[in-house]
C-alpha cells in the first residue's frame with residue numbers, strides 16, 4: 354500500500370509523494386480501498402506492507418481506515434509492517450496499530466546525528482527517533498526496523514561509527530542501511546551541480562559499508578541482503594518475497610505489482626489515479642508481460658541480492674532454467690575476479706562484491 358503523502362520533501366528523495374497540506378487525503382485513501390476491492394485478493398496473502406510516502410503523516414482516523422480494511426482483506430497475513438517517520442506517531446497511535454494487528458514497525462531514522470538529518474532535510478530530530486523506538490516497544494512491538502543512510506556529505510568514519518553504535522544500542526531487530534544516492538531531479542543533485550557540497554569519496558563510502566557489515570555482525574545482527582541486516586528470525590518476510598521474485602500486489606498511486614510474470618505500475622498522479630478508480634477503470638498505467646527468459650534473468654538479479662544467493666534447485670523449479678548454464682559467462686567472468694562463487698546448491702556474491710553489486714548484477718539482467 355503506497356500512501357503518497359509526506360509532510361515535507363526530503364532533499365534526496367525521488368519517490369513519488371505529494372505534500373499532505375495541499376491535498377484532501379481521504380479521496381486518495383477511498384480510491385486505494387476501492388482499488389483493493391477490484392482485485393480478488395486470495396486469503397493466502399502472507400505479508401502486508403503500508404509504506405510511502407509517509408503513512409504516519411495522514412490523519413489517525415484515515416490511517417486506521419486503511420489498516421482495518423487491509424487486515425480484513427488479508428486475514429491470514431503473518432507479517433504486517435507499517436512505516437512511520439519519527440515525530441509522527443505517538444504512543445497512543447502505536448498502541449492502536451498493535452491492537453489492530455500490525456506486527457512490525459519500520460522507522461525512517463536515517464541518522465542519529467542532527468547535522469546529518471538537517472543536511473538531508475528530514476523533518477524530525479534525533480530525539481524523535483529514540484522516542485519512536487521507545488513508543489513502539491511500549492506498545493508491544495517486538496519487531497522493529499530502522500532505516501539508516503551512510504555516505505552523507507560532511508560525514509566521516511567516526512560519525513558513521515557513532516550512527517552504527519546508536520542503531521545497535523537502540524535494540525532493534527532489523528536495520529536497513531543504504532548509501533546516499535544521487536537521484537535525478539532531486540534538490541540534492543541540483544545542489545551538487547551548483548557546487549554546494551562535495552560527495553563522499555568512493556573509498557570512504559565502501560569502508561562505511563564494510564564497517565556496517567562487521568559492527569552489526571558483532572552485535573548479532575547478520576547481513577542477509579546487500580542492504581539489510583537482522584537478528585535471527587527477524588528477516589523481513591515481505592522483502593524476502595521480492596528477492597525471491599514472488600508475486601506482489603501494489604495498491605495506491607505509483608505502486609508497482611508483479612503477478613504471474615506481468616509487471617505493472619499504477620498512475621502516479623493523484624488526480625489521474627482517483628479519476629481512473631472513480632470511473633470504474635483500472636488504475637494501472639503501464640504493464641508488461643515478461644517472457645520466460647526475462648523472468649529468469651529478473652529472478653537471478655533479485656536472488657543475488659540475498660547473501661544466500663541463487664538456490665539452484667529453487668531457481669530451476671521457478672523458472673525452468675538451469676542457472677549454471679544460463680549464466681555460464683558472467684559466472685565464469687566474476688569467479689575469475691573472486692566476486693562470485695558457487696557450490697552444488699547455490700550461486701552467490703562474495704563479500705568483496707557486495708559493495709559493487711549493482712554493476713555485477715547488470716550482467717545477469719540480460720543474457
Ligand code: SF4
Nearest residue numbers: 359362363366405406
Ligand atoms: S519522508 Fe520518505 S518518502 Fe517522504 S520525502 Fe522523505 S524520504 Fe521521501
